[in-house]
Amino acid sequence: MLPFMTWNQPFRSMHSPDRRTLLTRTAGAAAALAIAPGMEWLPAAVRPREPLDVALVGVGRQGRAILAELSKIENVRVAALCDISESRLKAGLRRAPAAKGYETHAEMLRAEPGLKAVIVATPSHSHRAPTVDCLAQKKHVFIECPLATTAEDAALMREAARAASVVCAVGMQGRSNPIYALARSFLRGGAIRTVTSMRAQYHKKTTWRQPATDPAEEQALNWQLDAAHSLGLIGEFGIQQCDVFHWMLDQYPSSVLASGAVLTYDDGRKVADTVQCQFAFPSGRVLHWDATLANSFEGQYELMLGEMGSLKLAWTAGWMFKEADAPTQGWEVYANRQQFHDEQGITLIADATKLAAQEKLKEGVGLPNPPLYYALSDFLRSILENAPVVCTVDEAARALSVGLAAHRALQTGASVPIESETK
Amino acid sequence: MPVVLATPAMGTRFELVLDAGFLPERHVYAAGEAALEEIRQVEARWSAFRSDSLLAHLQREAWHRACLIEPDDFVLLQMALGVWRASAGAFDPTRRDHDRADLGPEAIALDARHGSVSFKTRELRLDLGGIAKGWALDRAASVLRQEGIHNALLHGGSSSVLALGAPPGQAAWQVALDTGANAPVIALRDCALGVSSQDVQLASHGRMHVVDPVRGTPAASELCAVVIGPCAAIADAWSTALLVQASRPEWDLDSSTRSVFAGREWLIGRGRAGRRDWSRSGSEHHAPIHDLEPTLPLYALS
Numbered sequence: 001m002l003p004f005m006t007w008n009q010p011f012r013s014m015h016s017p018d019r020r021t022l023l024t025r026t027a028g029a030a031a032a033l034a035i036a037p038g039m040e041w042l043p044a045a046v047r048p049r050e051p052l053d054v055a056l057v058g059v060g061r062q063g064r065a066i067l068a069e070l071s072k073i074e075n076v077r078v079a080a081l082c083d084i085s086e087s088r089l090k091a092g093l094r095r096a097p098a099a100k101g102y103e104t105h106a107e108m109l110r111a112e113p114g115l116k117a118v119i120v121a122t123p124s125h126s127h128r129a130p131t132v133d134c135l136a137q138k139k140h141v142f143i144e145c146p147l148a149t150t151a152e153d154a155a156l157m158r159e160a161a162r163a164a165s166v167v168c169a170v171g172m173q174g175r176s177n178p179i180y181a182l183a184r185s186f187l188r189g190g191a192i193r194t195v196t197s198m199r200a201q202y203h204k205k206t207t208w209r210q211p212a213t214d215p216a217e218e219q220a221l222n223w224q225l226d227a228a229h230s231l232g233l234i235g236e237f238g239i240q241q242c243d244v245f246h247w248m249l250d251q252y253p254s255s256v257l258a259s260g261a262v263l264t265y266d267d268g269r270k271v272a273d274t275v276q277c278q279f280a281f282p283s284g285r286v287l288h289w290d291a292t293l294a295n296s297f298e299g300q301y302e303l304m305l306g307e308m309g310s311l312k313l314a315w316t317a318g319w320m321f322k323e324a325d326a327p328t329q330g331w332e333v334y335a336n337r338q339q340f341h342d343e344q345g346i347t348l349i350a351d352a353t354k355l356a357a358q359e360k361l362k363e364g365v366g367l368p369n370p371p372l373y374y375a376l377s378d379f380l381r382s383i384l385e386n387a388p389v390v391c392t393v394d395e396a397a398r399a400l401s402v403g404l405a406a407h408r409a410l411q412t413g414a415s416v417p418i419e420s421e422t423k
Numbered sequence: 424m425p426v427v428l429a430t431p432a433m434g435t436r437f438e439l440v441l442d443a444g445f446l447p448e449r450h451v452y453a454a455g456e457a458a459l460e461e462i463r464q465v466e467a468r469w470s471a472f473r474s475d476s477l478l479a480h481l482q483r484e485a486w487h488r489a490c491l492i493e494p495d496d497f498v499l500l501q502m503a504l505g506v507w508r509a510s511a512g513a514f515d516p517t518r519r520d521h522d523r524a525d526l527g528p529e530a531i532a533l534d535a536r537h538g539s540v541s542f543k544t545r546e547l548r549l550d551l552g553g554i555a556k557g558w559a560l561d562r563a564a565s566v567l568r569q570e571g572i573h574n575a576l577l578h579g580g581s582s583s584v585l586a587l588g589a590p591p592g593q594a595a596w597q598v599a600l601d602t603g604a605n606a607p608v609i610a611l612r613d614c615a616l617g618v619s620s621q622d623v624q625l626a627s628h629g630r631m632h633v634v635d636p637v638r639g640t641p642a643a644s645e646l647c648a649v650v651i652g653p654c655a656a657i658a659d660a661w662s663t664a665l666l667v668q669a670s671r672p673e674w675d676l677d678s679s680t681r682s683v684f685a686g687r688e689w690l691i692g693r694g695r696a697g698r699r700d701w702s703r704s705g706s707e708h709h710a711p712i713h714d715l716e717p718t719l720p721l722y723a724l725s
Contacts, residue, residue, distance in 0.1 A: 061460075071491040072480055095493050097538070211453035211570045213446075267449050316475055366474030368483070370467075373475075 052384065055080035055115050055139075057105045057130045058122035059092030062144060066121055067095045069373040076380060079115060082108045082130075085217075105130040109137050116140060117167075117383055119376075124236065125229040128153040135164040142379040145171045146239045147396040149231050151404060154397040161393040167382045169375075169389045170396035174244035174302075176374035179318040179367055182348050183311050184248050186320060192306030198245055198287040199303045202237040205296040207265055208273070227270040231407045233291040234258070234275060237300070239403035242279065243391075244302045244313065245287055246399060253279035253287065253402060255417045258409035264294040277406050312345065316367045319345030336361045425590070428455040432466040433556055435580030439563065442574035442591055454570035458563035462579075465559035468496065469551050478549055486545035489534060495562070497538055502656055503554050504528055510664035511683055515636030518548040527636070557617055557659025560585040564655075576611075577655075582618040585655040586611035600649060600690065603697040607690060609651065617658030619666040620647040623696070635667045643670040647692035647699060665689050 052075060056063055059081050070076055078096040082105050083089040089101045102108035109115070117140040120130045127148050134141050141161075147170050148154045161168040174180045186192070208225060212218040224230050231239075246252050260275035274294060279287040301314040308326040312319045321343050334356040336347040349355065349364040381387040402418055409416040426448065429438040439458055443451040468477040477496065484490050492500075503516035507528045519527045523546065530543040542549075551558075556579040564585050567575055574588035576596045586596040595610035600618070609616060621644040622632050631641030648665035652658030665684065669691050673680045684704065692699035 068477075068493060071493065072484075074488070097494075206456055207449070207452050209449060209453040209456070211450055211457050213450060213571055218450075316473075364474075368474050368479065370475050 051075045051077040052380065053077050053079035053112075053114055053116050055082065055099075055108060055112065055118045056092070056096075057082040057108070057118060057120050057134075058144075059083040059085075059088045060121065060123075063088075063092060063121040064095065065370075065372055066119055066376065067092065069370065069376050071095075072369070072373065073377065073380065080108050080112050105133060109133060109139075117142070117379075119379075120144060123223045123229070124231070125149040125153075125223065128157055131157050131168075132160040135160040135166065135168060138164060138166055140167040140379075140383045141169075142376065143168070143170045143393075143396070145173070145243075145396070145399075146231070146235050146403060147393065147400050149229065149235055151401065154393075154400050158393050158397055167379065167389060168393050169379045169382060170391045170393060171372070171375045172240060172243045172247070172391040172396060172399065173315075173371040173375045174240070174313075175247050175390045176378045177315065177367070177371045178350050178374060179316075179348050180244065180248075180313055182350060183313055183318050183320075186348075187248055187304065187306075187311065190308075191320065192304065192309035192311060192326075195249065195285060195304050195306045197305040198285060199305075200241045200244070200287065200289045200301065201298065202233065202241065202289075202291040202300045203296050203298060204293060204300070206293055207267070208293050209265075209267075225269045225271050230271055231403055232271040232275065232410075233260075233273075233293070234277065234403050234406045234410065237291060238275075238277065238289055238406060239399050241289060241300070241302055242287065242402055243395075243399045245279075245304075246395075246402075248304065249281070249285075251281050251283065252398060253418055254282045255280045255415050256402070256406045256409045257415045258406050259413065260410050263292075272410065275410060277409070279402070279406070315371050317365065318348035320348060321345050334361060336365055426451045426455060428452070428459055430459040430462060432462050432559065433470065433579065434472075435556075435582075437462050437559065437563075437579045438577070439567075440576045441567070441572055442588070444572075444574065444591075446571060450570070451572065454567055454572055457570065458566040458577075461562045461566050462559040465555060465562055469499075469555045469558075471550055471552065478551070481540065481542070481549060485540055485542045486547070489532075489537065489539035489541040491537065491539050494538060497533065497535070497540070499551070499554070499558050499656070500531070500533055500540060502558075503551060503660065504531060504533070506554070506657065506660040506664065509683070510661065510668075512637045513635070513664035513667040513683070514553060514660045516549060516551055516554065517636075518550045519636050520546070553619075553663040554656050554660040556580065556583040557585075557615065557655035557657070560615070560655035583655050583659045584611065584616040584618075586614060586616075588613065600701075601647075601692060601697060601699055603699065605701075606697075606699070607701050607703075609649075609690075611651070615652050615655035615658040617650045617652065617655065617660070617662035618647065619649075619659075619662035620644075633663060633666055635670065638671075640670075642666045645693055645695070646670060647696075649690040649692070651688040661687060661689075665691070 054076055056066060070078055078099045080102060081089060081092045081096060081099045082102045084103055093099060093101050118134040119142045120127050121144045122130060124146050127143050131141055131143055148157060210221040212221050224236060256277055256279050258277040260272035262269055262272055263274045265273050274292040277289045301312055304311045309320055309322040336349060338345050338347055347365050351364055355361045355364040378390040382389050405416045405418045426441040426443055429436055439455050441451055441455050470476045471478060481490055506514045507516060515527060517527050525544060526546050530547045532541045532543060560577045560579055560583055563577055564587055576586050578584040584598055589595050589612050595612040598609050598611055598616060600607045621642060625632055633642040635642060646666060646669055648662050648669055650658045650661040650665055652661060668674060688704055690701055690703045692701050694700055
C-alpha cells in the first residue's frame with residue numbers, strides 16, 4: 001500500500017448505475033474506474049437527480065474552455081449563456097445548443113429564475129457586477145481567477161458572498177488539482193523537509209493580443225493590455241501561481257519587490273511583457289516569480305526546494321526530486337521516473353498503488369483532465385454534496401491583495417508591504 | 424514580407440506563412456497566434472499522448488455512456504468515419520486488433536441529435552493520428568479567414584499542407600514534393616495536400632507506423648502517397664488510405680482496385696527520397712505538375 005498516493009475523485013453526480021455498468025463493476029473492473037467512494041452500490045430505487053441548470057457569463061476563450069469541461073460532467077445542463085458580443089455569444093450557443101443566449105446578466109437573471117448556478121468568466125475587471133447581482137438572487141457563483149482587479153471590487157464581492165449564504169467559489173485551480181493535492185500531502189508529510197527556496201515561472205511566446213479589425217472591438221478584446229483595467233501578467237498568471245504557495249505553506253508573503261518592462265512588443269502597449277517579482281515570506285523564505293511573453297522555455301511551473309528534495313509542479317504533471325541523502329521509502333521501487341538532464345524525477349501519479357498492482361503505472365502519468373475540470377467539479381460538489389468550498393472569496397481576496405501589492409511594486413520600483421489580514 | 428509563425432504540436436512543427444496584404448502587421452500577428460492556438464487546441468483535444476485530452480476522456484467514458492462533444496469535434500469524427508467507409512477501410516480511425524473484428528470503427532456510434540458519441544465496446548481505441556494534423560490546419564485556416572487573411576500557406580510537419588489564396592503576384596503556392604531534381608512541384612490554391620509514407624527513422628529500426636487496417640500488413644516503406652483535396656483533413660486521411668491501397672500487390676495488376684480513388688487527385692512516388700519515380704492519377708481535374716521553382720521548399724519526405 002502506498003499510503004500517500006491518493007487521488008481526488010472526478011465529479012460524478014449521484015445516480016444509479018445501469019445494469020451494464022453494474023455488471024462490469026461486479027466483474028472487477030471497478031478498480032480502473034473513478035467511482036466516488038460509497039456510490040457503487042446505490043439501490044435501484046435511487047433515481048437520477050434533475051440536471052443542475054448552470055449559466056455562463058462571458059463566452060470568450062476561457063468561457064469556451066469552461067463549456068468544454070462542463071460537457072464532460074454528467075447531470076449538468078448549460079441553460080444560459082451571456083455575452084455582450086453577439087459573435088462570441090453565437091459561437092458559445094453553437095457549443096451549447098440547449099442554452100438560451102442573453103446580452104446582459106441582468107436580462108438573463110430576469111428571464112431564467114430556475115438557474116441554480118452561474119459561472120463568471122468575464123474579463124477580470126468586470127467580475128464584480130455579475131457576481132454581486134447573482135449572489136443577490138441566491139445563485140451559487142463560481143468566479144474565474146483573479147477575483148477582481150481592485151480591492152474595492154473584492155470587498156463588495158466578499159460582502160455579497162457573506163450575505164448570500166450560497167456557494168461562492170473562486171477558480172484557484174491549484175487547490176483543486178489532484179497532482180497538487182498529492183504534492184501538498186508529500187510536503188506536509190515532510191518528504192522534502194524544510195522548504196528553503198521557491199521559484200515559479202510563466203513563459204509563453206505570444207503577443208497576448210487578440211485579433212480584431214474594428215478598433216473599438218480590438219480595444220475591448222485586448223483589455224489585458226490596457227493598463228487602465230489590467231494587472232498584467234501578475235494579475236492573470238501571478239496570482240494563480242502564488243496562490244499555490246499560499247495553499248501549500250499556509251502562509252502569505254509579507255512584502256514584494258518587482259521589476260518589469262515592455263522588452264519585446266513595441267506596439268504602444270504599457271503593460272509589461274516581462275516581469276520579475278520577489279515575494280518575501282515572514283518565515284524568511286523568498287518566492288521568485290518570473291514571467292515573459294517573449295520566450296516559452298520550460299513554460300509554466302512552480303518549484304519548491306527543501307532539505308531533502310524538491311517538488312516541481314507543472315499543472316498537468318508533477319515530480320519529486322530527492323536529495324541523495326533523503327531516506328528511501330519502500331514504495332519507491334514501484335515509482336515511475338523521468339530524467340531531466342542530470343536529475344531524476346519521481347512522477348507524482350494519482351492512484352499509484354492500484355496502477356502499480358496492475359503493472360500500469362506509466363498509464364497514470366499526467367492529469368486525466370485539464371486543471372479547470374477539477375475546479376469546476378469542486379464547485380459543483382460544493383453545491384450538490386455540501387462539500388467545503390475549495391477556494392472561498394475571502395481566500396481569493398487575500399491572494400488578490402498579494403497581486404495588487406506586486407502590481408504596485410512594479411509601478412513604483414519599491415518594496416511594497418502586503419497586509420497580513422484582509423479586512 | 425510574409426509573416427511567419429510556428430508552434431510545436433502533435434510531435435512536429437506547424438508553420439504559418441501569412442501574406443499581410445494591407446492589414447496592420449499587429450493584426451496579422453494576432454490572427455496568426457489565434458490560428459496557432461486553434462492548432463494547439465486540436466492537439467489538446469485529440470492527442471493520443473496526453474492524459475487530459477478529449478480523446479483520453481472518451482476512451483475512459485464513451486464505452487459506458489454517451490458523451491457530449493462539441494459540434495466541431497462531431498464533424499471531425501463524422502469525417503473520419505466517412506473516409507473509412509469510402510476507402511473500404513484503408514483509412515481507419517481506430518487502432519484495430521486483427522483478432523477482434525468488433526473493435527474497429529463499426530463500434531463507434533454518433534448521435535447527431537444529441538451531439539454525442541459512444542463506443543459499443545470498452546476495448547475500442549480511437550486514433551485520429553491520420554487525420555488530426557489536417558483537421559488542425561483546417562481549423563487554423565478558418566480562424567485566418569475570419570480575421571481577413573486570405574493568402575497564406577499552412578503546414579504541419581510538411582506532410583499536411585493547406586493553401587489559402589496565393590502569394591503576392593502569383594497564381595498559386597508552389598510546393599515541391601521531394602528533394603530531387605525530378606520532384607513534382609504542385610500548384611496549390613485554396614486546396615490542401617496530404618502526404619503519407621512510413622516514418623523513415625522508425626522503418627530503419629524495422630518498425631512500421633502505417634499498417635493496412637484490413638490485412639494487418641505494414642505499408643510499403645518505399646512508397647510515398649500524396650492526395651490533393653478540398654480540405655486538409657480529407658487530404659490527410661485519403662493519403663493514408665492511398666499508401667495502404669498502393670502497398671497491396673493488386674494495386675499495379677488490377678485497375679479496379681484504384682476505383683475507390685476515382686475522381687481524386689493523387690500521386691505516388693516509388694523509391695528512396697530524392698530519387699523517386701512519380702505516377703499520378705488519370706483524373707482530368709488533376710492539379711498540374713509544373714517545372715517551376717517552388718515558392719517554399721516543403722520537402723515532404725526529407
